[in-house]
Amino acid sequence: xxxxxxxxxxxxxxxxxxxxxxxxxxxxxxxxxxxxxxxxxxxxxxxxxxxxxxxxxxxxxxxxxxxxxxxxxxxxxxxxxxxxxxxxxxxxxxxxxxxxxxxxxxxxxxxxxxxxxxxxxxxxxxxxxxxxxxxxxxxxxxxxxxxxxxxxxxxxxxxxxxxxxxxxxxxxxxxxxxxxxxxxxxxxxxxxxxxxxxxxxxxxxxxxxxxxxxxxxxxxxxxxxxxxxxxxxxxxxxxxxxxxxxxxxxxxxxxxxxxxxxxxxxxxxxxxxxxxxxxxxxxxxxxxxxxxxxxxxxxxxxxxxxxxxxxxxxxxxxxxxxxxxxxxxxxxxxxxxxxxxxxxxxxxxxxxxxxxxxxxxxxxxxxxxxxxxxxxxxxxxxxxxxxxxxxxxxxxxxxxxxxxxxxxxxxxxxx
Numbered sequence: 001x002x003x004x005x006x007x008x009x010x011x012x013x014x015x016x017x018x019x020x021x022x023x024x025x026x027x028x029x030x031x032x033x034x035x036x037x038x039x040x041x042x043x044x045x046x047x048x049x050x051x052x053x054x055x056x057x058x059x060x061x062x063x064x065x066x067x068x069x070x071x072x073x074x075x076x077x078x079x080x081x082x083x084x085x086x087x088x089x090x091x092x093x094x095x096x097x098x099x100x101x102x103x104x105x106x107x108x109x110x111x112x113x114x115x116x117x118x119x120x121x122x123x124x125x126x127x128x129x130x131x132x133x134x135x136x137x138x139x140x141x142x143x144x145x146x147x148x149x150x151x152x153x154x155x156x157x158x159x160x161x162x163x164x165x166x167x168x169x170x171x172x173x174x175x176x177x178x179x180x181x182x183x184x185x186x187x188x189x190x191x192x193x194x195x196x197x198x199x200x201x202x203x204x205x206x207x208x209x210x211x212x213x214x215x216x217x218x219x220x221x222x223x224x225x226x227x228x229x230x231x232x233x234x235x236x237x238x239x240x241x242x243x244x245x246x247x248x249x250x251x252x253x254x255x256x257x258x259x260x261x262x263x264x265x266x267x268x269x270x271x272x273x274x275x276x277x278x279x280x281x282x283x284x285x286x287x288x289x290x291x292x293x294x295x296x297x298x299x300x301x302x303x304x305x306x307x308x309x310x311x312x313x314x315x316x317x318x319x320x321x322x323x324x325x326x327x328x329x330x331x332x333x334x335x336x337x338x339x340x341x342x343x344x345x346x347x348x349x350x351x352x353x354x355x356x357x358x359x360x361x362x363x364x365x366x367x368x369x370x371x372x373x374x375x376x377x378x379x380x381x382x383x384x385x386x387x388x389x390x391x392x393x394x395x396x397x398x399x400x401x402x403x404x405x406x407x408x409x410x411x412x413x414x415x
Contacts, residue, residue: 027399033140044103070174082174090159094191101168138196145405198383205347209378211333241319261294329367346407
C-alpha cells in the first residue's frame with residue numbers, strides 16, 4: 001500500500017468517526033455533504049457529478065432543478081462545455097438565490113500536500129482538501145440551510161434558488177454569465193443573491209463583501225525595428241520607447257476611491273522583450289497590466305487616459321504601440337439595505353460577531369448578477385488558504401455557517 005493510500009484510508013476512517021460523533025446536527029450534515037463534494041476531483045471546468053449530488057438533495061426538498069449546458073462538448077479550454085445547475089423552489093417574490101461554483105483550481109504537485117487533495121481529511125480541527133474553503137463547504141452549508149428552512153417553513157414567502165456553475169475558476173464565459181442571460185430572457189429576477197465565496201478573514205463572519213472592484217486587463221505590444229546594439233540609429237528599440245510611458249502609467253493617480261472602495265490601482269504584471277542576446281535590439285516588447293477600479297471611474301475612462309499617456313510618449317517615436325483590452329467585470333456595490341442587514345443580523349445571532357463590510361479582493365461571479373438589479377453579498381468561510389497547497393477550513397465553522405445561512409432565509413422570507 002502506498003503512503004498516499006495509507007493516508008487516505010486513515011483519513012476516511014477519521015471522517016467516519018467525526019460524522020458519527022458530531023453532536024451538532026448542522027455540523028454533521030454540512031460536513032458529510034462537504035466531504036461528498038470534495039471527494040470529486042472537479043478541476044475547472046469539470047463538475048464531475050457534484051451538481052448531480054446537489055440536484056438530488058434539492059429535488060427532495062421541493063426544488064425544481066434544471067441543468068443548463070453552454071459551450072462545445074467537443075472542445076476543451078475556454079470553449080469547453082460547462083454544466084450549470086439552476087434550482088428554484090417557489091415562484092413568488094422576493095427571490096433569494098444562493099450562488100456558488102463546484103469547480104476548483106488545479107492542485108499542483110500532489111506530493112506537496114500533507115493529505116491527498118481529493119481525499120478530504122479531518123485533522124487538528126480542520127477539514128483539509130481542495131475545495132475546503134473555495135468553496136464546496138459553502139455550497140454544502142447553503143444546501144443544509146435550505147433543507148432545514150424548508151422543512152420548518154414549507155409555506156414560506158417568496159422563493160429560494162440555487163445558481164451553481166463549474167466555470168468560476170476558469171474563463172467564466174459559459175457559466176454564471178450565461179445562466180443569468182437565460183434567466184433575464186425568461187424574466188426570472190433575483191432579488192437577493194448570497195454568494196458563498198470565502199469572505200471571512202480572521203473569524204467566521206468578520207468580513208462580508210458587499211461589492212467588488214472592476215477588473216480591466218490590457219496587453220500592450222510595442223513594435224520597433226530589430227538591429228545591432230552598436231548601431232542604434234539603424235534600429236528602433238521598443239523597450240526604450242515603452243519605458244517612459246509605463247513609468248508614467250504606474251505613477252498615475254486614477255481616482256481617490258470613496259467610502260466603499262479604495263482608490264483605483266494599476267499593476268504591471270509581466271514584461272517580455274528581447275531575443276536573449278546582449279547585442280541585439282529587439283523588434284517587439286509585450287507588457288501585461290491590470291486595473292482594479294472603483295465606482296469613481298469607468299473602464300472607458302481608464303482606456304482613454306491610458307491611450308493619452310501612450311499617444312504623448314509615442315508622438316515622435318519610430319516605434320508603434322497597440323493595446324488589447326479585456327474587461328473581466330464592472331465594479332458593483334450593494335449599499336446597506338435588506339440583504340446586508342439580514343446577513344449582519346444572522347452573523348451576530350450565531351457567532352456574536354459585528355461584521356465589517358468590504359469590497360477588497362478579486363472578482364467573483366457576483367459581477368454578473370449585480371447588473372440585473374439584484375442585491376449581492378458574499379459570505380463564506382475564512383479565505384486564508386484558498387488556492388494554496390493544504391487548503392483547509394475549520395470544522396467548527398461548517399455548522400455555524402449553515403445556521404447563518406438559515407437565519408438569512410428567516411430574516412428575508414418570514415414575516
